[in-house]
Amino acid sequence: MTDLSWLGPRIDVRPLFAGWQAAFVGLLRELDGSPSGADGWNRATACPGWSVQDVAAHVLGDHVGRLSMVRDGHWRLQPGPDEPFPRFIDRVNEEWVTAARRMSPRVLVDLLDHVGDEIVAHWRGADIDALGGPVSWAGPEEHPVWLDAARDFTEYWTHHQQIRDALGLPGLAEHVGVVLDTFMRALPHTMRAVDAPAGTSLAFTVTGHGTWTCARTAERWALRDDAGAPDARVELDADSAWRLCTRGITPDEAAGRARTGGHPALVSAALSIVSIIR
Secondary structure: OOHHHHOOOOOOOOOHHHHHHHHHHHHHHHHHOOOOOOHHHHOOOOOOOEEEEHHHHHHHHHHHHHHHHOOOOOOOOOOOOOOOHHHHHHEEEEHHHHHHOOOOOHHHHHHHHHHHHHHHHHOOOOOOOOOOOOOOOOOOOEEOOOHHHHHHHHHHHHHHHHHHHHHHOOOOOOHHHHHHHHHHHHHHHHHHOOOOOOOOOOEEEOOOEEEEEEEEOOOEEEEEOOOOOOOOEEEEOOHHHHHHHHHOOHEEEEEEEEEEEEHHHHHHOOOOOOOOOO
């Protein structure tokens, strides 16, 4: 049996998708029906070159892709010769968003309503203890389906946040804990290039949400509850932490907001964490 204990305890986000779907579609329907809807749909977001409507279309594209590939086994798009995977993802995402600009907001929201419900049903029936494909930001090896489900949820949560930011709405407090817990599963892969003796550890604290300790074992860096006193520590507030993990702020910006201590190389590595495909 594959040892995946280095990823930490499993996360089960399956019960969260239905509520998220309702909230996301509800926000977009409210926007579509408001007098200032056109202005809202066209507002720029933190995704370079993408408006609110583009980000919503991207979410639809993710839904369509997952159902087609994972549920239906329909794999048609592949990277080109010598095309790095992140560049491939960026290209197909941009192609989809460009094509989706032909849709009216009403058509887009209706499609998100229907296809999003299919995503809820897909994850509700998933065997999250099975071994699935890699989650790239956690490493190149196969990962459990629970991590893929959690990654999927965090991506949609993040895009919901980006739309709310663009519309000048308060951020989402709901589910931020599980989102941060998922993002921190990137720490072992993030620390992989740091050469340190076994037993070395770093503690990453998100104020009000907990501490994740990443320790060097004989084989690799791993998330551990019993690592002892850390050799380095990082503490960030929740808003800065999720933005750092999704590249909403840079590592340098995060360093300016963080409380840190201990070995500088460990701190620097931890602040390079990325929990999205790039």
